[in-house]
Amino acid sequence: MFKKNMAPRRTQQVRAGPSTEQSYVYKVVLLGSTAVGKSSIAFRYVKNDFRESMPTVGCSFFTQLVCLETATIKLEIWDTAGQEKYHSVCRLYYRGANAALLVYDIARKATFARAKLWLRELEKEFLHDEIVIVLVSNKTDLAAQREVTFEEAEEFAKSRSLIYMETSAKSNHHVTEVFMAVAHKLLKQEQQKESALQHQPWKKSRVDLREPSNQTKKCCMN
Amino acid sequence: MAADVHKKKGWEVPNGSLVPTDGQPMERSESPTPGLVQGTEPGAGQEGGMFVHTRSYEDLTSPEDGDVASRSPEEGRGDQADQTSMAHISKDFSELSTQLTGMALDLEEEMRLSQENEMDLSPQTARRDSARSEKEDEDVTMEAWRMHQKHVFVLSEAGKPVYSRYGSEEALSSTMGVMMALVSFLEAEKNAIRSIHADGYKVVFVRRSPLVLVAMARTRQSEQEIAHELLYIYYQILSLVTWTQLNHIFQQKQNYDLRRLLAGSERITDNLLDLMARDPSFLMGAARSLPMAAGLRDTVSTCLQQAKAKSLVFSILLSRNQLVSLVRRKDQFLHPIDLHLLFNLISSSSSFREGEAWTPICLPKFNSSGFFHAHISYLEQDLCLLLVSTDREDFFTISDCKHRFQERLRKRGVSHALLEALRTPFYSVSQVGIPDLRHFIYKSKSSGLFTSPEIEAPYVSEEEKQRLLELYQYLHSRAHNSSRPLKNIYFTGPSENLLAWVTSAFELYMCYSPLGTKAAAVSAVNKLMKWIRREEDRLFILTPQTY
Numbered sequence: 001m002f003k004k005n006m007a008p009r010r011t012q013q014v015r016a017g018p019s020t021e022q023s024y025v026y027k028v029v030l031l032g033s034t035a036v037g038k039s040s041i042a043f044r045y046v047k048n049d050f051r052e053s054m055p056t057v058g059c060s061f062f063t064q065l066v067c068l069e070t071a072t073i074k075l076e077i078w079d080t081a082g083q084e085k086y087h088s089v090c091r092l093y094y095r096g097a098n099a100a101l102l103v104y105d106i107a108r109k110a111t112f113a114r115a116k117l118w119l120r121e122l123e124k125e126f127l128h129d130e131i132v133i134v135l136v137s138n139k140t141d142l143a144a145q146r147e148v149t150f151e152e153a154e155e156f157a158k159s160r161s162l163i164y165m166e167t168s169a170k171s172n173h174h175v176t177e178v179f180m181a182v183a184h185k186l187l188k189q190e191q192q193k194e195s196a197l198q199h200q201p202w203k204k205s206r207v208d209l210r211e212p213s214n215q216t217k218k219c220c221m222n
Numbered sequence: 223m224a225a226d227v228h229k230k231k232g233w234e235v236p237n238g239s240l241v242p243t244d245g246q247p248m249e250r251s252e253s254p255t256p257g258l259v260q261g262t263e264p265g266a267g268q269e270g271g272m273f274v275h276t277r278s279y280e281d282l283t284s285p286e287d288g289d290v291a292s293r294s295p296e297e298g299r300g301d302q303a304d305q306t307s308m309a310h311i312s313k314d315f316s317e318l319s320t321q322l323t324g325m326a327l328d329l330e331e332e333m334r335l336s337q338e339n340e341m342d343l344s345p346q347t348a349r350r351d352s353a354r355s356e357k358e359d360e361d362v363t364m365e366a367w368r369m370h371q372k373h374v375f376v377l378s379e380a381g382k383p384v385y386s387r388y389g390s391e392e393a394l395s396s397t398m399g400v401m402m403a404l405v406s407f408l409e410a411e412k413n414a415i416r417s418i419h420a421d422g423y424k425v426v427f428v429r430r431s432p433l434v435l436v437a438m439a440r441t442r443q444s445e446q447e448i449a450h451e452l453l454y455i456y457y458q459i460l461s462l463v464t465w466t467q468l469n470h471i472f473q474q475k476q477n478y479d480l481r482r483l484l485a486g487s488e489r490i491t492d493n494l495l496d497l498m499a500r501d502p503s504f505l506m507g508a509a510r511s512l513p514m515a516a517g518l519r520d521t522v523s524t525c526l527q528q529a530k531a532k533s534l535v536f537s538i539l540l541s542r543n544q545l546v547s548l549v550r551r552k553d554q555f556l557h558p559i560d561l562h563l564l565f566n567l568i569s570s571s572s573s574f575r576e577g578e579a580w581t582p583i584c585l586p587k588f589n590s591s592g593f594f595h596a597h598i599s600y601l602e603q604d605l606c607l608l609l610v611s612t613d614r615e616d617f618f619t620i621s622d623c624k625h626r627f628q629e630r631l632r633k634r635g636v637s638h639a640l641l642e643a644l645r646t647p648f649y650s651v652s653q654v655g656i657p658d659l660r661h662f663i664y665k666s667k668s669s670g671l672f673t674s675p676e677i678e679a680p681y682v683s684e685e686e687k688q689r690l691l692e693l694y695q696y697l698h699s700r701a702h703n704s705s706r707p708l709k710n711i712y713f714t715g716p717s718e719n720l721l722a723w724v725t726s727a728f729e730l731y732m733c734y735s736p737l738g739t740k741a742a743a744v745s746a747v748n749k750l751m752k753w754i755r756r757e758e759d760r761l762f763i764l765t766p767q768t769y
């Protein structure tokens with residue numbers, strides 16, 4: 001059902017399957033400082049489990065199918081290593097991504113600053129409409145140690161047109177929702193592009209960036 | 223990335239002699255067992271090996287890699303009398319093996335396998351020394367073994383801490399300063415290995431510009447062996463950053479804080495030190511192969527060979543630091559050190575257990591200037607596949623190799639048998655059928671592989687296991703002593719009798735019950751060698767494949 005292209009994609013092109021139901025492959029990359037919980041988020045999403053994890057070496061690759069009403073989406077998830085020494089290879093991993101999750105730890109302010117730096121790097125690589133970016137503040141279960149307020153992060157996300165979500169990989173809070181928001185957003189963009197191509201000259205539609213919750217639908221619920 | 227560093231053909235490598243580079247040349251008698259020239263010993267592969275040939279740590283401490291520049295006074299300088307040296311061996315053994323009556327014998331003579339007798343030690347000397355050792359005997363309690371400690375520090379030449387095994391580098395900064403002063407004091411030439419002996423400690427320095435590595439050890443290891451471990455640490459650091467990058471960084475900024483770049487890797491270094499203390503692979507400079515039926519292994523290797531890609535250099539299948547199969551590019555050989563570093567990386571992190579990892583890795587012995595990209599994934603609980611590629615863009619191609627390999631295994635119907643083999647990674651020494659034999663390590667030099675049974679009673683507790691390995695370590699260090707290598711060592715003690723036999727083709731270390739007689743031990747060697755020969759296609763990888 002999926003056209004499998006073995007080479008890493010350099011563009012955000014997706015391929016439609018032959019059936020009437022559309023299928024798409026999207027590349028999603030997780031970026032952020034070490035120990036903010038990127039792997040834990042990926043593990044929670046793919047395996048719905050949480051366990052003490054060790055720092056990632058290089059990058060870990062996962063795939064996950066998302067069944068939406070109108071299409072099936074395969075997410076190729078690249079969980080990068082946050083350690084400094086891997087920074088130089090990270091470009092290899094985020095290149096050609098359709099979506100990026102910029103993850104930071106609410107209990108460590110420095111990781112928020114690092115997420116901003118990642119954003120700057122992405123902005124150099126991608127045009128604004130080439131990539132969906134979610135600012136993910138993880139470890140909401142550590143509310144007592146919170147160093148970055150909801151308002152501060154939300155304000156920042158708004159100013160840069162990012163989706164903003166708070167998660168806890170540990171207590172399974174909003175993790176699936178992040179990926180669903182990404183899937184919906186990408187699909188929406190896709191469909192807009194297609195209908196624009198079919199019916200009318202390109203017209204940029206408004207996208208609501210701040211309300212991901214109404215887009216969250218469980219995968220394959222029907 | 224070119225990977226043309228070791229373009230060597232299996233048999234063209236003129237190696238395997240144990241003539242130490244800086245010691246007196248040792249007369250080589252004809253191969254001690256008829257037909258056992260290198261390449262024909264049990265375990266030797268049929269079509270050449272998989273590894274760059276090395277002579278374990280001699281290879282590391284050869285002049286190219288530095289030299290043991292100073293030696294402890296008691297260790298004897300190459301020209302010192304055998305007697306002193308022998309006394310020292312006996313003393314060390316008595317400490318290692320609780321009370322001990324040591325005996326160094328010319329095994330070849332005993333075995334009448336060789337007419338000439340080039341043995342370095344006269345039995346008389348040995349016996350007298352052993353008598354002495356009885357008196358000097360020290361009761362080393364298990365507690366004392368626990369006390370064994372080895373501190374390891376890495377610092378930059380500017381004196382900045384890089385790594386410390388125990389405690390934070392921060393707190394040790396001042397100590398580092400002292401060490402740095404010592405290093406510059408000792409410094410004569412770069413890349414030298416130097417050591418100081420004080421108060422039951424050996425302090426060994428290895429300088430590999432821009433880094434200095436220091437060990438403070440209370441173990442009974444020789445400087446050579448400690449230096450060997452330090453070099454492993456050095457190579458481990460290179461595997462993360464490459465030699466080129468490391469030098470570039472320090473050329474730019476002499477007092478660069480390397481910890482920034484290495485942050486999070488301390489665990490990998492810690493793991494390496496732990497592994498070196500308990501896994502004989504490092505000591506042997508060889509890889510251990512997982513025992514399995516030859517037919518099964520061949521099928522698995524063929525499947526692995528067929529799942530190839532243009533950018534692949536090595537495909538390695540392993541289970542808990544034991545090699546199942548290794549396929550390589552035709553004229554590329556892996557260095558055992560690089561393989562050990564890969565094993566260490568994999569065993570030091572659980573992060574590979576989920577998903578597929580794709581990571582830059584430098585194989586410093588192969589090519590210290592660039593990164594390969596390694597695809598690492600677990601196929602089963604204890605079965606890890608490692609695919610080393612020259613092209614970092616090739617993730618999907620390599621990932622496909624993995625799927626093709628799994629597919630082939632399924633089609634050939636060997637998946638199940640493979641899992642079964644993984645379930646019995648060790649064999650019992652009782653299979654050999656020598657009642658007094660407790661344990662052994664046998665290394666085939668031409669294949670770079672060794673085999674060893676499970677460690678069984680009485681070496682049950684961690685301390686006892688550790689002690690056994692230290693006995694082997696000690697035997698090994700005496701057998702490879704750069705100034706006075708011994709081809710044969712035989713000792714009897716109340717806890718065990720030990721034997722080491724090192725030839726140009728193989729190395730054999732055996733541990734017997736203390737009740738066994740010498741004659742029995744000697745005949746056991748023959749019996750064991752025959753057994754290994756009979757089982758070699760199961761214990762070794764005789765038909766390694768290439769793409």
Ligand SMILES: Nc1nc2c(ncn2[C@@H]2O[C@H](COP(=O)(O)OP(=O)(O)OP(=O)(O)O)[C@@H](O)[C@H]2O)c(=O)[nH]1
Pocket residue numbers: 032033034035036037038039040041051052053054055056057080081082083138139140141142167168169170171
């Ligand atoms: N309290 C809490 N701890 C978390 C949460 N998510 C992750 N952690 C912990 O944070 C630590 C780091 O998690 P990882 O998922 O390994 O972090 P990472 O971002 O993948 O780190 P690198 O791979 O080094 O980049 C681990 O000890 C996790 O158990 C969370 O939601 N809440």
Ligand SMILES: [Mg+2]
Pocket residue numbers: 038039040054055056079080081082
């Ligand atoms: Mg991670």
